[in-house]
Structures are given as C-alpha cells and as structure tokens.
Amino acid sequence: MASTIRDVAAYAGLSVGTVSKYINGKPVKESTRSAIEDAIKVLDFHPNNIAKGLRNAKSFSVAILLPMLDSTFCTSMISSIESTLLPLGYSVIVCECHNDAEMELRKTQYLIDRMVDGIVLIPYGLDGKQIELIQKNNIPLVLLDQEIKKHKADCIVLDNELAGYESTHRLIELGHKDIAIITGNFEHYTSRGRLKGFLDAMKEADLIPVDEHIQCGDYSIDGGYEAMLRIWDTKKRPTAIFISNYDMTIGAYLAINYLNLKIPDDISVIGFDNFPLANVVNPPLSFAEQPTNEMGTEAGKLLYKRICGDYSDYPQTIMHKPTMYYKESIRKIN
Amino acid sequence: MASTIRDVAAYAGLSVGTVSKYINGKPVKESTRSAIEDAIKVLDFHPNNIAKGLRNAKSFSVAILLPMLDSTFCTSMISSIESTLLPLGYSVIVCECHNDAEMELRKTQYLIDRMVDGIVLIPYGLDGKQIELIQKNNIPLVLLDQEIKKHKADCIVLDNELAGYESTHRLIELGHKDIAIITGNFEHYTSRGRLKGFLDAMKEADLIPVDEHIQCGDYSIDGGYEAMLRIWDTKKRPTAIFISNYDMTIGAYLAINYLNLKIPDDISVIGFDNFPLANVVNPPLSFAEQPTNEMGTEAGKLLYKRICGDYSDYPQTIMHKPTMYYKESIRKIN
DNA sequence: TTGTAAGCGTTATCAC
DNA sequence: GTGATAACGCTTACAA
Numbered sequence: 146m147a148s149t150i151r152d153v154a155a156y157a158g159l160s161v162g163t164v165s166k167y168i169n170g171k172p173v174k175e176s177t178r179s180a181i182e183d184a185i186k187v188l189d190f191h192p193n194n195i196a197k198g199l200r201n202a203k204s205f206s207v208a209i210l211l212p213m214l215d216s217t218f219c220t221s222m223i224s225s226i227e228s229t230l231l232p233l234g235y236s237v238i239v240c241e242c243h244n245d246a247e248m249e250l251r252k253t254q255y256l257i258d259r260m261v262d263g264i265v266l267i268p269y270g271l272d273g274k275q276i277e278l279i280q281k282n283n284i285p286l287v288l289l290d291q292e293i294k295k296h297k298a299d300c301i302v303l304d305n306e307l308a309g310y311e312s313t314h315r316l317i318e319l320g321h322k323d324i325a326i327i328t329g330n331f332e333h334y335t336s337r338g339r340l341k342g343f344l345d346a347m348k349e350a351d352l353i354p355v356d357e358h359i360q361c362g363d364y365s366i367d368g369g370y371e372a373m374l375r376i377w378d379t380k381k382r383p384t385a386i387f388i389s390n391y392d393m394t395i396g397a398y399l400a401i402n403y404l405n406l407k408i409p410d411d412i413s414v415i416g417f418d419n420f421p422l423a424n425v426v427n428p429p430l431s432f433a434e435q436p437t438n439e440m441g442t443e444a445g446k447l448l449y450k451r452i453c454g455d456y457s458d459y460p461q462t463i464m465h466k467p468t469m470y471y472k473e474s475i476r477k478i479n
Numbered sequence: 480m481a482s483t484i485r486d487v488a489a490y491a492g493l494s495v496g497t498v499s500k501y502i503n504g505k506p507v508k509e510s511t512r513s514a515i516e517d518a519i520k521v522l523d524f525h526p527n528n529i530a531k532g533l534r535n536a537k538s539f540s541v542a543i544l545l546p547m548l549d550s551t552f553c554t555s556m557i558s559s560i561e562s563t564l565l566p567l568g569y570s571v572i573v574c575e576c577h578n579d580a581e582m583e584l585r586k587t588q589y590l591i592d593r594m595v596d597g598i599v600l601i602p603y604g605l606d607g608k609q610i611e612l613i614q615k616n617n618i619p620l621v622l623l624d625q626e627i628k629k630h631k632a633d634c635i636v637l638d639n640e641l642a643g644y645e646s647t648h649r650l651i652e653l654g655h656k657d658i659a660i661i662t663g664n665f666e667h668y669t670s671r672g673r674l675k676g677f678l679d680a681m682k683e684a685d686l687i688p689v690d691e692h693i694q695c696g697d698y699s700i701d702g703g704y705e706a707m708l709r710i711w712d713t714k715k716r717p718t719a720i721f722i723s724n725y726d727m728t729i730g731a732y733l734a735i736n737y738l739n740l741k742i743p744d745d746i747s748v749i750g751f752d753n754f755p756l757a758n759v760v761n762p763p764l765s766f767a768e769q770p771t772n773e774m775g776t777e778a779g780k781l782l783y784k785r786i787c788g789d790y791s792d793y794p795q796t797i798m799h800k801p802t803m804y805y806k807e808s809i810r811k812i813n
Numbered sequence: 814t815t816g817t818a819a820g821c822g823t824t825a826t827c828a829c
Numbered sequence: 830g831t832g833a834t835a836a837c838g839c840t841t842a843c844a845a
Contacts, residue, residue, distance in 0.1 A: 147616075149821095149822055149823085150822065150823065150824095151822075159831075159832085160831065160832040160833070161822090161823085161824090161832085161833090162824085162825085162826095162831070162832055162833070162834090163830075163831050163832070165823070165824055165825090166824090166825095166830085166831085169824080171830090172830080173830065173831085174830065174831090177830080177831080191588075191591070191592045192592070192822085192823075193533075193594065193821090193822050193823070194538075194592060194593050194594055194823095195529055195532045195533045195536075195538055195594055195821090195822080195823090196533050196821070196822030196823040196824090196837090197822080197823055197824080198529045198532075198533075198823090198837095199527075199529045199530050199532075199533045199821085199822080199823070199837050199838070199839090200822080200823045200824050200825085200836080200837055201823085201824075201837085202529075202837075204528075204529055205593070206540070206570075206572070206593075208570075214554050214555075214557060214558040215554070215558075220548045220549070220554045221548075223548060223573055224548040224549075224575055227573060227574070227575055228575075231574070231586075231589070236540075236542075236572045236574070236589075236590075236593055237572060237573055238540070238570045238571060238572055238573075239557055239561060239571055239572075239573045240561070240565070240570070241558055241561055241562070252565075255565070255570075256570075257525070258525045258526070258528060259528050259539070259540075259570055260527065260528055260529055282481075366755060392755075395755050395759050398759045399758055399759055402759070402761050421700060421726075421729050422755075422756065422759065424733060425729050425732050425733055425736070425756065425760065426759060426760060427736050427761075483837095483838055483839085484838065484839065484840095485838075485839095493815075493816085494815065494816045494817075495816090495817095495838090495839080495840090496815070496816055496817070496818090496840085496841080497814080497815055497816070499839065499840055499841085500814090500815085500840090500841090502839095503840080505814095506814080507814070507815085508814065508815090511814085511815080526838085526839075527837090527838050527839070529837090529838080529839090530821090530837070530838035530839040530840090531838080531839055531840080532821095532839090533821050533822070533823085533837085533838080533839075534820085534821055534838080534839045534840050534841085535821085535839085535840075536821070814845105815844100815845085816843100816844080816845075817842100817843085817844075817845090818841100818842095818843090818844100819840105819841090819842090819843105820839100820840095820841095821838105821839090821840090822837105823836100823837085824835105824836090824837090825834100825835090825836085826833100826834085826835085826836100827832100827833090827834090827835100828831100828832085828833085828834105829830100829831080829832080829833100
C-alpha cells in the first residue's frame with residue numbers, strides 16, 4: 146500500500162497538519178523541512194490527488210469535448226492543450242461525440258459528473274444545449290473553433306471570413322472569374338464565415354457566383370468528393386475552386402483525379418488546413434492555414450485563468466488570423 | 480451547491496446508507512426505491528465521483544500514454560479506446576511524451592500520482608523503465624504497438640513480420656529483384672519485425688539486398704525524404720521500395736516528386752498505414768493497413784479485464800494481421 | 814430491509 | 830510554527 150501523509154508525519158515525528166502545510170508551500174522551520182523531506186524520500190510518498198480533490202472540490206482534470214478525432218485540427222488542439230495544462234497540474238480527458246449532438250449532450254453530463262474543473266468545447270450541436278448545461282453547473286468553459294451566437298462564452302476562433310476572402314481575392318487577382326467554393330453546413334460558424342469571405346471578395350470584384358458553384362459538403366472526404374463532382378457537372382464550369390475544410394479538400398482532390406483534371410491547367414485549387422498533404426500532392430497545394438498551435442495554447446491558458454477564478458475580461462472572443470500559402474496549384478488566367 | 484447523498488437521504492426520509500445501497504444496485508423495498516428516485520430527480524442529484532474514488536481507491540480514469548499525437552495510428556487508438564472504456568465508466572486521459580523518453584517517464588509518474596486505474600502505453604523509451612514504474616505501482620497495463628522484450632506485460636501488436644514479408648513478396652512476384660526498404664529504428668519492435676519480413680522474403684527468393692538500399696529513417700516525414708534521397712543516390716538503383724511507416728511514406732513520396740520519378744514506371748512503391756493519403760496521390764498507393772480500430776478496442780477491453788482483477792490469461796500477446804492493398808503504384812517488371 | 818458510524822487521505826480552522 | 834480535529838461525499842461493516 147502506498148504511504149500517506151500520516152505515515153510521513155509519523156516517520157518525521159510531526160503532525161499531519163505540519164506536513165500538509167509544508168507540502169503546500171507554507172513556511173516551516175528548516176529542521177522540520179529536512180525531516181519531512183527525509184520521510185517523503187524514505188517512504189516514497191506521493192500525495193493522493195483524489196483525496197486532495199475531494200477536500201478541495203476539484204478533480205485537477207479538464208476535458209476537451211470534440212466532434213471527431215479524425216481531423217488534424219482536433220488532434221492538434223489536444224496536443225497543445227495538454228502541453229499547456231499538464232504542467233499546471235491538470236490532466237486532459239478526451240471525449241469524442243462522433244458528430245452526434247445527442248451524444249455530445251450525454252458526454253457533457255458525464256464530464257460534469259466526473260467533476261472536471263473545466264471544459265474546452267469544440268461544439269458540434271448548434272442549439273447550445275451543451276453550453277447551457279456546462280454553464281448551469283458553473284464549470285469554466287472555452288469554446289474553440291465555433292462560436293454559438295446566442296450564448297455568451299469565451300471563444301477562440303479563426304478569422305474565417307478573412308480566410309475565405311483572401312483565398313478568393315487571390316484567385317480573382319489571377320484573373321479568375323468563375324470561382325467555385327465547397328463549404329460545410331451553412332449553420333456552422335466556420336462555414337458561414339468562410340463563405341461570407343468568399344462572397345465579399347466576389348462582390349467587391351463585381352463577380353456573381355454561379356449558384357451551383359457553391360456546394361455544401363459534410364466536412365468528410367466523401368462530402369468533398371461528391372461536391373466536386375456536382376460542381377464539375379454544371380454547364381459553366383469554374384476555372385478555380387476554394388475548398389473550405391481539410392477533409393473535403395482531400396475528397397475534392399480525389400474527384401479531380403477521377404475526372405482526370407490537371408491542376409492548375411484545368412482548375413486552380415486552394416484548400417484548407419492541409420498540413421502534410423499540401424506538399425505531397427503534385428503540384429503542391431495552396432491553402433489557408435490556421436495557427437492551430439496558438440489557438441490550442443490560448444484555449445488552455447484562458448481556461449486556466451477561468452479555473453483560477455479570474456473573470457476580469459469575461460467573455461472574450463479571440464480571433465486568430467490565417468496564414469495563406471500560395472503554391473503551384475493556382476495559375477494566372479486570361 | 481450540488482446536492483449530496485445526504486440531501487437525498489434527508490429528502491426521502493431515509494439514511495444515507497440505504498440510499499447508497501440503492502444507488503449501487505443492492506435490493507431495497509419498492510416504496511423506498513420510489514422515494515429515493517423522487518428525491519434524486521427533485522434534487523438533481525449526481526454522485527460525486529471523487530468521493531467515490533477516494534472511498535474505493537479508484538479514479539475511474541485510465542490513461543493512454545503515447546509518443547506523439549501526430550500519427551493517425553495514435554489518434555485512432557485514442558478514439559477506439561475511449562469508445563470502449565467510457566461506456567464502462569472510465570474516462571480517458573491523454574498524455575503525450577513528444578518522442579522524449581525522459582518526459583515519458585515523468586508523465587508515467589504523473590499518471591501514477593493521478594491514480595489512474597489503468598494505462599495503455601504506446602511505448603517510446605526502449606529501456607522499459609516506464610513499464611517497471613507502472614508495474615511497481617500495481618497499475619494494470621497494456622502495451623500497444625511495441626513489445627519491449629525483457630518485460631512481461633500484456634501486449635497488442637501488429638504482425639509486423641507478415642506486413643514486411645507480404646509487401647516484399649508481392650514485389651518479388653512482380654519480378655522485382657532490387658528492392659529497397661525504409662525502416663525505422665532497428666531497436667523498435669515494429670521496425671525490426673517489418674525489416675525481418677522484408678529480409679525473409681528476399682532470402683526465400685535468393686535475393687540479396689544491397690546494403691545501401693536498407694535505409695533507416697526516424698519515423699518523420701523528413702526522415703523518409705532523406706532516406707529516399709540516399710537510396711536513389713546509390714550506384715545500383717532499386718526498382719521497387721517498401722516504406723514501413725506512415726509519415727516516412729509521405730516523406731518518400733515528396734522525395735520521389737522532387738527527383739521527378741514516375742510511379743510505378745521508375746519505381747514501384749508500397750507504403751504503410753496510409754488511410755486518406757493512399758487514394759489521393761496519383762497513382763493510388765499500395766499499402767499495408769493495420770486494423771487500428773480492432774487493436775484499440777482490444778486494448779481497451781483487455782485493460783478493463785485487468786482492472787476488474789481478471790488475470791486468468793496474463794500475460795497475453797495479441798497479434799493482429801495487416802491487410803494488404805495493392806494498387807497502381809506497383810507494376811510488373813521483366 | 815434499513816440505520817449507524819467509521820474511515821478513505823487530504824486540507825483548513827483553531828488553538829497552543 | 831506546530832498540533833489536534835473536523836470536515837469533504839461516499840461506501841461498507843455491523844447492528845438493529
């Protein structure tokens with residue numbers, strides 16, 4: 146059996162109170178310090194976090210609740226949040242709702258029952274019920290990636306409009322007039338923003354997008370594939386396309402291969418978020434990159450601040466800028 | 480403040496003992512059952528897991544300790560382990576050691592201090608110190624992906640030799656005689672197995688691999704890239720190559736693009752584990768696929784069994800077979 | 814079947 | 830600075 150603070154106290158000839166105080170950084174006499182240190186070493190004492198948690202009504206764990214683990218975005222978030230919060234004493238519980246709003250709500254309740262000290266939420270459900278549940282239980286919360294408008298909450302997002310605008314604008318600069326876009330569900334904050342940026346850039350250039358060239362996928366490889374086929378199946382084909390999410394970019398690429406199109410001769414392509422893929426495909430892909438590491442780290446830090454009770458700047462929405470990479474997948478056109 | 484079992488007992492006019500028993504599935508009179516149910520509903524009672532944990536010396540959490548979150552293999556493991564263990568009441572803590580053996584050991588101790596009830600370990604350090612530490616603390620452990628020979632432990636792995644053998648054998652069948660391989664660190668269980676399979680197949684066909692055609696990368700994209708360049712920089716170039724890990728496959732592809740080689744005309748390629756990528760590149764990549772989902776689920780189940788105290792079949796090594804996908808990236812040769 | 818009370822390992826409060 | 834003791838919310842003998 147592991148030794149407890151009592152054992153340490155007994156071995157050191159002190160009271161548990163004193164030992165506890167020392168462990169928690171309160172001042173003690175030098176002689177007692179060394180006695181305790183000795184005892185700890187000899188007994189190989191490690192404080193019991195559960196007891197600590199019970200006493201302090203804390204679990205020293207936070208959760209990241211996310212839609213699906215298959216996106217680089219999500220795993221990158223886990224990584225940076227863990228790196229930020231573990232050194233602060235919080236372990237990170239990962240919860241995946243498998244793109245299912247009902248499961249998301251159930252797992253939210255589960256996490257509350259587990260008494261997590263804070264939650265980073267990459268929302269899937271759009272009605273905000275998860276958020277209400279978390280807030281009703283007074284658990285610190287940071288939204289990531291998606292803003293759910295009607296709910297007041299800390300929030301870390303990408304400047305999606307800018308990403309959509311920049312990509313489209315660049316294509317327009319290169320002379321493209323018929324530009325297609327593959328977006329996600331319009332109700333999603335990210336998709337809406339990226340689409341809005343696209344539309345703004347088009348409007349600014351007095352271009353009117355063909356209705357069928359605005360296709361909605363479901364964020365999956367298949368969704369992107371199908372959307373690309375639909376786009377190519379229109380009377381007036383686009384000369385360029387902006388794909389507003391990672392997996393759909395892969396899918397669209399597949400479709401482009403299937404259709405035997407050459408990039409950028411037949412179509413110029415700008416994708417999204419395409420870490421390793423971007424350079425492997427030939428020609429290299431142009432894309433809008435999210436500063437995922439910064440976003441995750443920021444989320445971890447903000448959550449920690451809230452856990453510590455600092456709500457001085459609540460609620461806060463932090464918007465990160467995308468970085469654009471223009472490679473050989475886009476070309477000038479007359 | 481959340482209500483406790485005491486509140487429920489008071490509201491229902493019963494003792495805490497009775498309520499506790501009911502909650503834990505012991506039999507009670509129908510009338511008390513409904514009284515408790517009522518109280519629970521009215522008071523919105525949720526048992527405090529921390530208190531429960533303190534009492535039972537359990538945390539109801541398990542950890543997955545892994546080298547790096549950037550591989551599909553690892554994230555896929557998290558996903559299937561979470562799916563398996565959450566319904567059984569265990570939350571999954573993710574811990575990343577960033578390919579750093581010392582950090583791995585530190586985080587192991589951290590998890591022990593956090594009193595996790597079990598650990599799934601995808602080992603990075605090869606000396607087995609993490610394993611000793613975990614076992615010394617009597618924490619159920621399942622090794623995943625890598626076997627560390629000198630340590631007795633439950634273990635779930637791929638049949639790496641078979642993967643190496645099958646890939647190489649197929650290339651030989653197609654007439655290739657000069658086959659190269661990019662492996663990882665020879666000290667790693669996975670790399671050693673895949674290399675052995677390669678060598679076995681060569682030997683069986685009375686082929687002697689060129690020394691410089693056996694190149695060791697560090698599992699990274701860069702490593703694969705450099706290894707491929709080294710291989711192509713030899714006097715006698717291979718006509719086919721087997722790349723024994725996901726990231727290095729991407730890197731080798733990059734290098735092949737850089738060298739302006741055509742697949743499969745200039746070189747036939749079989750990669751590893753290449754879920755989405757395999758179909759995006761042109762031509763589609765042949766590869767050996769691990770049954771990651773099964774492996775993760777198996778790890779979760781086995782860990783749970785150990786947590787429940789069932790050591791009847793300990794220690795167990797479960798070896799999964801790879802599935803081979805042969806696509807247009809390999810060709811017949813004279 | 815139900816109630817009582819001790820105890821899990823900490824920390825906090827209050828004396829000394 | 831240190832020690833004694835009462836919590837934190839739950840489970841579990843044991844008693845009724």
